[in-house]
Amino acid sequence: MQNIYKLILLRKKQIAFVSAAAALLTLIAMPFVVTKIYYIHVLILCMMFSCITSAWNLIAGYAGVFSFGFQALFGTGAYVSALLSIHFGWSPWITMWMGAAAAMAVGALVAIPSLKLKELPYICIATLCMGEIIRLIASNFPELTRGELGLSQIPKLFQDNIKVKSYYLMLVILVVTLMIVVKIVHSPMGMSLKAMRDSQEASESLGINIAGTKIRIYMVGAFIAGFTGAFYAHYMNILTPTSVLGTALMTQYVAMCLIGGIGTIAGPILGSFTITASLELLRKLEDYRLIIYALLIIVTIIFLRDGIWGTFKSLIIARAEKHQNRNIKKETIV
Amino acid sequence: MNLSYWIEMIMSGVVTGTCYAMIGAGLSLIWGTLKMVNLAHGEYYMLGSYFLWTLLTVGNMPLIPAIIISIVGVVIFAAAVHFAAIRPLLRKPGWNMSPWILTLGLQILLQNLALKIWGELYRNVPYFWNTVFKPWNMFTMSGQRIIILTSTAVIIIALMTVIKKTRLGRAIIATSQDGEYAMMMGINIKQIYFITYTISAGLAAVAGILLCPVYSVNPWMGATVQTKGLVVCILGGLGNIEGAIIAGILMGIVESIAVSAIGSEWRDAIAYIFLLGVLYMKPSGLFGKKKGV
């Protein structure tokens, strides 16, 4: 038994790498196995939410900036990319990048004042407000965005309309997102994030530029969200403020992140896939979608605060460390 | 724009302002004692209105019993929520984001449950008093607004008396200023949490009942009021009830003026901008709170 735990601790990185590779191969193979186009669509949504939740997890779970206006960045990317391609006729392949850049700019505009507020509840309130204001702007300027009527006929990415192509594009986006996330978490910036998570005073005394780091992370997360939003715009070809800027979206990414496990890398992805897939496949419950999300949030926050993956991870690691300590003790006595 | 227009605008702002004050005072109490921001507070406001509408239309009840039962109903519901969700969370301390996320979940749950149960159509509750007054022939004031004003005045005075003069009020303030030591005085703070939570929910419900003839009933009314409640709460100073009252009336007046200047579709945006302004300008509120000794 103890050998398994030893193996786990020593080979954490290898295990993670192998599982990620296996998951990737599965996703690549999916379109060959799955025949119904609808399921491909569901998987695209799963991957899309994985990107959004991974980005939010980066800023909230790792950097501790609990932004409840994050959906505005997704929506900004969507609207900017859509509007640019409609009004200027530019190819979506170009405007997606511009949408992401716009989201990054908005992200900076949101993050910089928010971080001036000292207390966490205030940051939450401020970001929520800003998100809602952005939604109201989109909603109340129909000359620009057609408001709640919807912005339609957004140029497609693939003229031949084959969904599988969008699937692989989304997969690429997801892989790149994860590479960015992993790189940041394991970088010096990531180490200082961990320090910030554990104690603000300690890291301040070590001279780490907290606000600067948080803003940089926020902008990376914003870029990812914006790019994903732009993809969504050109994939669905229609946008409304409520669907891409509204609090329903916020509920979803919060629920998925929470259930998967905030503060872990695999958690958000796990949460996104399980929830999106289950809810799409239980179409009858469409009306109850938000109610179910809400109940999931409530139950998880009370009973399973670290999420499924987070709890699992800490249990295994705690067990493994206990075994390791026991072994060390044995060795020292001898 | 003549004088009567201005007076009506300000009076209307004062009237809604007193309701905002009640909601903000409740939020402030919960924030002070339980140390959590109750994001679901607006939903109790909404539930008060919906209970009243249901009892009046479907139940065909006369007005006064319907009002009383609605208030009691919301209080009982809030008590249930307290035992089912809040208490279990408080038993597991750590992670300062958890109360926020819990109340967020509650807000979404209650809002969408209401949407499911009552549907998305805006509902109307008739005015309680169908007369209109013309004081000094200078401006018009509906009977409904007079009822609102008198009711809120009575309730606010009662609230202030309880907080400042009674044993319970002292216990509530003690719990919000130093919960750990309050226990050593014999105060059962779990009980105080319960009382504070349910009373605050009741205040929100009353506000909902008083305002629903004016603004109509819909599942999203809680969310909009929540923002205003937060403004009032922060502006007045966390845990500071008198501050919340003044801030509430102020908020009502400012909103009234702003809406007539810019247009009512921006009403929500005004509230959000106001909230942002309050957060940055004076995070400790206009009336602040002294630190413990």
Add this chain to the structure above:
Amino acid sequence: MLKVDSVNAFYGDVQTLFDVSMEIRENEIVTILGSNGAGKTTLIKTICNLLPIRSGSIYYKEERIDKVPPYKRVDLGMSLVPEGRRLFPDMSVMDNLLLGAYSLRDKKQIQENLEWVISLFPWLGERSKQSAGTLSGGEQQMCAIARGLMIRPQLVIFDEPSLGLAPVIVDQIFETLSKITRENNSTILLIEQNAQTALEISDRGYVLENGHVVLEGSSDMLLGSPEIQKSYLGL
């Protein structure tokens, strides 16, 4: 009256009290000495059940109280005057005192206790409406003591009453402490860094160091012991 039996306490994974045992008998004044971080406040927290104990037991008048919730302590006749006074700053002196009597229901009794407490510190009566946050350090301490006495407790725990106060006020306060035992028949548990004055008014003492009880005995013995004289009396 109060018996602490082999108590072990932890803050998270860090152990702060190691097999601490002590006894306080009726009508005694017992002092607990120790430098900062010795575990004195942790010990108080465990006695009040503000911090749960990992093992051991605490008895009050022969009954186990380590599982009894904190807010029931006053019903047992136990009162705490905490470190740093912890008055409720936005409330008046009178309101603070009335809160001290929160657990009492009989208005007459509350009035009597109020009068007794004011007799100990007469200025409380004149300044009853003043906001507690605006009092001076010494006045706050006296107010905190008065608040703790409002239930006429049988056991009073004083956590570092002399902290940050001028020597003249300290003498005043310690004199009041002896007075309380005499007039009210109370038992006093006194936590202090100010060893000299504390031992002078107490009957017995314990010395805590890093969560361990390292010395115990009568006050005379402690005052005379060379270790105490070196570490705590600066001699």
